[in-house]
Amino acid sequence: MDVRFEHVSLAYANKQTNILTDINFKIPAGQLTCLLGPSGCGKSTTLNLISGLLEPTKGQIFFGDKDVTRLDALERKVGMVFQSYALYPHMTVLENICFPLRMAKMAKAEMLKRATELAQLVHVDAELTKKPGELSGGQQQRVAIARALAKSPSILLLDEPLSNLDARLRVEMRDEIRRIQKETGVTTIFVTHDQDEAMHIADQIMILNNGTIQQFAAPNTIYAQPQNLFVAKFIGNPVINTIALNDHHRTDFVKLVPKDILAKATTLAIRAESIVPINSVDTLTHPFSGIQLETYQFGPEVTTQIAYHGVPITSNQFNTHTWVNNQHPIPFELHKNGYFLCDSNDNVIWPLKEPLVVTR
Ligand SMILES: Nc1ncnc2c1ncn2[C@@H]1O[C@H](COP(=O)(O)OP(=O)(O)OP(=O)(O)O)[C@@H](O)[C@H]1O
Numbered sequence: 001m002d003v004r005f006e007h008v009s010l011a012y013a014n015k016q017t018n019i020l021t022d023i024n025f026k027i028p029a030g031q032l033t034c035l036l037g038p039s040g041c042g043k044s045t046t047l048n049l050i051s052g053l054l055e056p057t058k059g060q061i062f063f064g065d066k067d068v069t070r071l072d073a074l075e076r077k078v079g080m081v082f083q084s085y086a087l088y089p090h091m092t093v094l095e096n097i098c099f100p101l102r103m104a105k106m107a108k109a110e111m112l113k114r115a116t117e118l119a120q121l122v123h124v125d126a127e128l129t130k131k132p133g134e135l136s137g138g139q140q141q142r143v144a145i146a147r148a149l150a151k152s153p154s155i156l157l158l159d160e161p162l163s164n165l166d167a168r169l170r171v172e173m174r175d176e177i178r179r180i181q182k183e184t185g186v187t188t189i190f191v192t193h194d195q196d197e198a199m200h201i202a203d204q205i206m207i208l209n210n211g212t213i214q215q216f217a218a219p220n221t222i223y224a225q226p227q228n229l230f231v232a233k234f235i236g237n238p239v240i241n242t243i244a245l246n247d248h249h250r251t252d253f254v255k256l257v258p259k260d261i262l263a264k265a266t267t268l269a270i271r272a273e274s275i276v277p278i279n280s281v282d283t284l285t286h287p288f289s290g291i292q293l294e295t296y297q298f299g300p301e302v303t304t305q306i307a308y309h310g311v312p313i314t315s316n317q318f319n320t321h322t323w324v325n326n327q328h329p330i331p332f333e334l335h336k337n338g339y340f341l342c343d344s345n346d347n348v349i350w351p352l353k354e355p356l357v358v359t360r
Contacts, residue, residue, distance in 0.1 A: 001063050001154040001187050003027040003050055008059035010045055018057070019045050020211045027206075029064075032181045032188045034198035037208035038234075043191045044159055046208070050189060051157050052076040063154060076155075079148030079186075083160040085140040087132040093119065093143050094128040100150045118146040122180060138169045145180060156181075158190045162197065174201050195235050199223070207231055224337060225353045229346035232269045238303065241275075241313040243268045245341075248309040252287040257341065261350050265341035269348075272303070274338020275315035278331050289329035292318070306330070 003026070010020040020042050027033045035043040048054040049061060052073035060069045068076050087096050097115040106114070119125040122142040124135075132140050141161055148156060158177070162170045178201050181188045192198050198205045199219045207214040207222065207230075214234075215227040226232035232240050243249060245268050253262055290306035295318065304318040315332070341350035 002029040003155060003187070003189070004062040005049075006060045006062070008049065008056045008061060010049060010054065011057050018211065020049075023059070023211075023213065025206060025213060025216055027187070027189060028204070029187050030185050031203040032178065032190060032201060034202035034205045035189065035191045035208060036195060036198040036205050036234075037193065037214075039193060041208040042211040043193070043208055045211075047157055047159055047189060047191050050155070051078050051080055077151070077153055079151070079153035079156045081141070081144045081148045081156070081158045081161045083163045085132065085137075085144040085164075087140055087143055087147070089132050092129050092131055093124055093135070096132070096143055097146045097150055100147060104151060114150065115146075118149055121149075121183065122146045122176070136169075137165045138173050141165070141173060142176070145177070149180075149184065149186065153186065156186045156188045158188065160191055160193070162192075170197070177201060196237065199235065207234060209234075225351075226340065226348055228348055229267060229269060229340075229342045232340055232342075232348065236271060238272045238314050238316065241270045241272065243270070243308070243311045243313065246309065252309075253341075255287070257350050261341065264343050264349060266344045267342040267346065269340045269342065270313060270334060271338040272314045272316045274317075274335035275306070275313065275332050276317045276335065277315075278333050288334060289331045291327055292330055306332070 005023050005025050008020060008023045009018050011018045023046070035046055037043055045054065049056055052068070052071055052075070056069065060067055062068065063076065088099065091099065094112075094115055097118055098111050101111040101114060116125065116128075119128060122145050124139055124142045124146065127135060127139060127143075132143065135143065144161075145156075161177070162173050165173055174197055177188075177190070190198075190201060202219055204216065204218050205222055206216040209230055215222055215231045217225075222231060223235055226235065229242065233242065245265055249268060250262055250265075257265070288308070290308040290313070293305040293307055293312060295302060295304045301316060302319055303314050303316050305312050305314055337351065340348045343349050
């Protein structure tokens with residue numbers, strides 16, 4: 001079931017100002033979409049508008065062709081999973097999964113069959129008689145997902161479901177949620193503030209900031225073609241290098257970027273992996289050079305700081321053998337698709353890209 005927002009705004013009752021203003025999007029059916037952004041950007045508010053826990057101040061919400069704007073959470077038939085697993089502590093795993101089915105007065109044999117199938121789907125079928133307190137965090141979250149899926153919801157909503165898990169388990173559960181979503185085909189909307197999690201799990205990512213959509217596209221599109229500086233900085237690790245352009249930088253780009261674009265550009269953003277050392281000293285063909293400042297090694301990762309016309313930037317393409325530790329400029333090249341120029345409004349103006357697909 002696809003989810004559509006048409007001109008949705010939301011102000012909380014006690015506040016004059018809008019938290020979300022004139023939001024428009026269409027989340028496609030049968031896929032996993034991440035709502036991603038920093039704390040307070042409006043992710044949970046958006047999710048609660050989808051679930052029916054909040055009603056918009058303005059605008060309409062559709063599930064498929066049906067206007068659900070005035071329907072409450074129960075009527076919308078969504079499944080929800082929260083950061084805290086919210087399982088019933090006195091019930092067994094089986095009873096927890098059965099609970100929504102029992103409330104819906106499903107016949108006992110059918111209920112047990114469905115609950116057992118779901119337990120198998122989320123891999124807790126060996127724990128059916130245990131209470132939540134006897135399970136690990138990851139297992140509890142699996143049970144919460146099974147319970148949310150019990151009534152075959154039209155949409156599954158997950159609000160930071162992995163936040164309470166340790167780093168290793170987060171990665172494991174992230175892959176599990178991906179598998180479960182693929183197996184069930186249920187339209188899934190997943191809130192996270194972790195860009196790495198979103199990049200790994202999502203079919204598409206909606207990036208929010210200050211209650212507005214910054215970009216809504218597939219993870220690789222967002223990485224390769226950020227719409228603006230906020231997106232470029234939010235996605236990627238190490239964080240993209242940003243440089244306020246001066247005349248020295250502009251001169252370096254004269255042969256690479258059309259003059260009119262270069263004149264409008266105020267910020268240069270370069271991905272660390274796009275800064276690659278070269279052996280050539282031909283400064284006409286390879287205009288970029290910088291002085292190596294520091295090199296750090298973290299296991300297999302080597303990051304090097306280079307002063308590029310006085311501005312420190314980070315590359316992860318140097319290795320310990322290219323570390324020279326002297327004051328001579330080291331030539332490097334920039335991968336064609338690894339740098340972006342932004343105008344004074346922080347919009348990316350280079351490289352030029354196809355017009356954005358309108359997401360509504
Ligand atoms: N019940 C409420 N009443 C008033 N303001 C609220 C309420 N809930 C959230 N807000 C405000 O709305 C804005 C968006 O909050 P929201 O919880 O949607 O952000 P979020 O992106 O989910 O953040 P986080 O990652 O920290 O959970 C914040 O400024 C928050 O302070």
